[in-house]
Amino acid sequence: MVLLVLIHFMISGYMHHIPETRFLRRTLPLSPPGHLEKKTAKMKLLTLNFLTCAVKTCKSSSDSFPLHPKDAELASDDVEVNPELLVNLLPRLDWKALKTTSAELGFPQLPDSPPTIEQLQSDDKLLKDLHSLLMETNLMEGKLVCGVCGHEYAVREGIPNFLLPSHLV
Amino acid sequence: MLPTPSTSHVPYTLVYEPAEDSFLLLDTLSSPTSLTFHTSHFPPSSPTPLVLEIGPGSGVVLAFLTAHANHIFSRPDILTLGIDINSFACASTAKTVSLASQDHPTTSGEFLSAVQGDLTSCLRGRQVDVLVFNPPYVPTEDLPALPERLREKKEGKVTFEEESKLLELSYAGGKDGMETTDRVIDSLGDVLSERGVAYLLLCAGNKPEVVKQRIREMDNAGEGRRWKAETVGTSGRQAGWEKLQIVRIWRE
Numbered sequence: 001m002v003l004l005v006l007i008h009f010m011i012s013g014y015m016h017h018i019p020e021t022r023f024l025r026r027t028l029p030l031s032p033p034g035h036l037e038k039k040t041a042k043m044k045l046l047t048l049n050f051l052t053c054a055v056k057t058c059k060s061s062s063d064s065f066p067l068h069p070k071d072a073e074l075a076s077d078d079v080e081v082n083p084e085l086l087v088n089l090l091p092r093l094d095w096k097a098l099k100t101t102s103a104e105l106g107f108p109q110l111p112d113s114p115p116t117i118e119q120l121q122s123d124d125k126l127l128k129d130l131h132s133l134l135m136e137t138n139l140m141e142g143k144l145v146c147g148v149c150g151h152e153y154a155v156r157e158g159i160p161n162f163l164l165p166s167h168l169v
Numbered sequence: 170m171l172p173t174p175s176t177s178h179v180p181y182t183l184v185y186e187p188a189e190d191s192f193l194l195l196d197t198l199s200s201p202t203s204l205t206f207h208t209s210h211f212p213p214s215s216p217t218p219l220v221l222e223i224g225p226g227s228g229v230v231l232a233f234l235t236a237h238a239n240h241i242f243s244r245p246d247i248l249t250l251g252i253d254i255n256s257f258a259c260a261s262t263a264k265t266v267s268l269a270s271q272d273h274p275t276t277s278g279e280f281l282s283a284v285q286g287d288l289t290s291c292l293r294g295r296q297v298d299v300l301v302f303n304p305p306y307v308p309t310e311d312l313p314a315l316p317e318r319l320r321e322k323k324e325g326k327v328t329f330e331e332e333s334k335l336l337e338l339s340y341a342g343g344k345d346g347m348e349t350t351d352r353v354i355d356s357l358g359d360v361l362s363e364r365g366v367a368y369l370l371l372c373a374g375n376k377p378e379v380v381k382q383r384i385r386e387m388d389n390a391g392e393g394r395r396w397k398a399e400t401v402g403t404s405g406r407q408a409g410w411e412k413l414q415i416v417r418i419w420r421e
Contacts, residue, residue, distance in 0.1 A: 040260065040263055040264045040267065041259065041260050041263035041264070041282070041283055042263070042282065043281075043282040043284075044279070044280070044281045044282055046248070046279075046281060047250065047281040047282045047284070049293075050219065050250065050281070050292060050293050050296050051284070051291050051292065051293065052291065052292065052293045053291075054286065054287070054290040054291040056290075059294075065293055082246075084246065085217070085246045085279075088214065088215070088216055088217045088246050089216070089217045089246070089248075091216045092216035092217055092219075094293075135279070153291075157260070158263065158282070159256060159259045159260065159263070159282070159283060159284070159285055160282070160284050160285065161256070161285040161286075161320075161321075162252075162284060162285060162286035162287070162290065162291035163254065163285060163286060163287060163315070163320045164287075164290075165320070166317075169287075
């Protein structure tokens with residue numbers, strides 16, 4: 001019972017916490033080859049559509065996906081819009097998870113179901129929103145929180161760390 | 170021959186330096202027969218393939234696959250992802266891939282990120298279309314563990330002992346050099362998509378014929394399908410200990 005209350009507290013604790021998101025544009029100047037500088041790594045937001053909690057027992061629950069960004073610091077790249085790429089990418093995405101991630105980070109609300117090719121080609125705003133979200137947005141710092149166990153995976157300098165402390169392995 | 174990505178920025182005291190095994194992967198993955206296989210497996214208008222490399226180290230193989238996507242998969246719209254237990258390898262991979270992509274903008278796929286993790290434990294099931302693994306394959310007495318301090322953060326100077334542990338992790342494979350590789354083989358059914366294909370590097374000490382037979386006999390291929398495991402690239406002395414090979418694994 002105590003455990004249940006604890007779990008409930010951990011989940012509701014972050015659910016009610018609105019992530020403080022800072023949106024930085026173009027903060028990553030390219031460095032010349034030969035220098036391993038800090039902050040060259042970036043985590044494309046799209047990565048979240050493929051990641052889940054690393055704790056074995058969480059995987060069977062649908063709440064372990066997607067992970068919830070917390071205290072996220074984002075950075076944006078300038079990438080040329082490529083409608084063909086989006087058309088091939090959409091069928092393989094978990095749209096519901098993408099919609100959740102997008103809303104949690106304060107992006108414009110996505111429609112309930114993925115757009116068709118025709119809709120993408122005729123709706124310029126939707127195309128640009130999706131392009132910006134999927135192709136241009138990177139997570140640089142913050143945490144990724146599991147909706148089941150509440151474990152927080154740190155993202156530092158664009159690299160998420162999914163190694164578990166030994167008691168959770 | 171497609172150019173090899175530059176890794177001159179990689180700190181080789183902390184991260185495995187590209188060697189014969191890495192180059193065998195480059196040559197095998199970009200061979201004409203691989204191109205034919207990829208083109209029929211992932212036709213241009215099918216959903217964007219996700220390419221995962223486990224243990225990318227310097228990132229030379231993942232950068233090669235990303236930057237030359239159009240030559241290797243006959244389509245530039247692929248997503249690539251690296252997962253390495255070593256945070257220095259993650260930083261190196263991100264840099265190597267980003268430099269190579271900038272050098273080849275017209276043929277390059279999209280790099281997602283370099284994730285620090287334990288093999289495929291952080292992945293959602295059945296998403297990977299192409300899995301590449303150059304494992305720690307050298308038979309050793311023990312399987313090394315990542316020093317506790319390097320699991321969490323990398324502040325402070327890395328000690329000499331930690332450096333040698335990181336490099337040991339990149340090659341030491343435990344019994345038959347297969348302890349880590351076996352974990353990946355056992356997870357293939359859960360990790361690969363229906364159309365998924367894996368490229369696995371083995372050395373002679375891994376008993377490759379036994380490994381391939383074990384894969385073919387796995388029972389989780391799905392209704393009416395079987396696991397296939399075929400050698401698609403080799404290098405090194407014919408009768409020697411060092412002989413390396415790449416095995417392609419898929420369901421048919």
